[in-house]
Amino acid sequence: MTFSIVARCAESGQLGIAISSSSIAVGARCPWARAGVGVVATQNVTLPALGPQVLDLLEHKQLDPAAALDRALNSDGWSQYRQVTVIDAQGRTAFFSGKEALGVYHAVAGEQCVAAGNMLAGPEVIEAMVRAFEGAPGKLADRLLAAMHDAMAAGGEAGPVHSAALKIVDEHTWPIVDLRVDWADNDPLGELDRFWQAYRPQMQDYLTRALNPTIAPSYGVPGNE
Template sequence: MTFSISARCARTGQFGIAVSSSSPCVAARCAHARAGVGAVATQNITDPTLGPRGLDLMASGLSAPQALARLRTEGAHIDYRQVALVDARGRTAGFSGPRTLGTHHVAEGEDVVAAGNLLSSPQVPQAMIEAFARAHGPLGDRLIAAMKAALDAGGEEGPVHSVGMLIVDEVSWPVADLRVDWHETDPIGALADLWELWKPQMEAYVARALDPSTAPSYGVPGDR
């Protein structure tokens, strides 16, 4: 019931993850990223604890494949889990347990890994990888392109209703944490619109947090 893409931007060092599902509020459970460390998607019969645990393992110095090996050893009910990781050097790893739902697949590329279950086709994750590689511009643009490519390749067996995108940079908090927790017809289109709204403002909000005295004004009524 989920497809996701986790990626590192080789130019900026940002990490990002985008994930969509037929169930509500998917990003709250499945999307995990940490600045300077990497990104982890945990999905299928989701265990949200695998995200922070995978990040902790990579922060300790393990590669994405090594961290995944530990998760598979330590995680409860791992046969039901689907996990995808990318680390600080762009190494990737993905796993689909034998009890992963429906048609499922994991695809990996340079700095990027995509995974999905209950898919209309096993080719969906590879289509996401290829779209990410073709796309240019900010990391968020490339993640959105991959999510649109997933839909074009058939997406899930049924319609998706929620989506989220998480991006981390040099600061300790996410610079983008955008969610469409339920949409009847086009959550990925709604996310793309939300990203276009947030993208030109993202750096200004970081600047305001770090030093309000030199940061841009908000440009809203009442702001002096």
């Protein structure tokens, strides 16, 4: 049903997640990221509340990912249906797959990343994601997408995927990348790639518009001069 990777860039400190699913609008329910705190993927039979709950425990209770995840799951009476991964701003990781996770499921922690999935073609899908992320060059977004494409090449889900999302936080309270394909009959990851390639050269300009409008470039938006 879903596979994802949460990760941290050791050079920039950026935190991010890439995720894909056979379900509609996976980006609306499953990926959660908070600048300077961490990233959470909550999937399988998804409880979206686990994302902000884990992030709150990381930020306000100063718990490590394993303790934060454990406390959040203990408050959920249906934790055995959940699959959750976490990475914090220090690169520490945690993951959980309940015994009621769907189909073939697997999770692997790598260097500055955690990948997990359910309803997989096989456990090698997740292992391929971690290897790809660890070996890929470029920005965090490029590395996350490389991991997703290697997952698909290794078999992906047992059935077709229809939605995908990419979210990255840096030093600001809002995501610097928040791209979603809520439904595609074919190749949502290819669509997500195209969105990223279109957004990438404009990303810094949108940050400039937010932080200092007096020096921001215009994109011909009504009202701009």
